[in-house]
Amino acid sequence: MQTPTQYAPCPQCKQSNAKPVTYTWWGGAIGPRMMSHVKCQNCNTQYNGKTGKSNTQSIIIYNLVVFVLAFCVCGGLAAVNVLLQNQ
Numbered sequence: 001m002q003t004p005t006q007y008a009p010c011p012q013c014k015q016s017n018a019k020p021v022t023y024t025w026w027g028g029a030i031g032p033r034m035m036s037h038v039k040c041q042n043c044n045t046q047y048n049g050k051t052g053k054s055n056t057q058s059i060i061i062y063n064l065v066v067f068v069l070a071f072c073v074c075g076g077l078a079a080v081n082v083l084l085q086n087q
């Protein structure tokens with residue numbers, strides 16, 4: 001018997017040998033940790049290790065939040081630049 005992992009079984013192949021994902025293209029190093037993002041060692045499916053469901057929806061929401069935050073920061077910097085150049 002293998003020691004059971006603390007993660008939910010894979011939604012694709014029902015194996016429970018997932019490993020946590022430490023870095024992703026969409027969330028960097030923080031996103032996957034926030035969502036318990038794990039990867040099945042059997043079929044390479046990535047999913048939420050807590051719920052056992054796909055993380056696609058969470059990834060989209062996460063990206064939207066990051067996009068809005070980045071947009072606000074960039075917009076703020078641009079506004080400061082305009083203000084400084086106007087003086």
Ligand SMILES: [Zn+2]
Pocket residue numbers: 010011012013014015040041042043044045
């Ligand atoms: Zn799997």
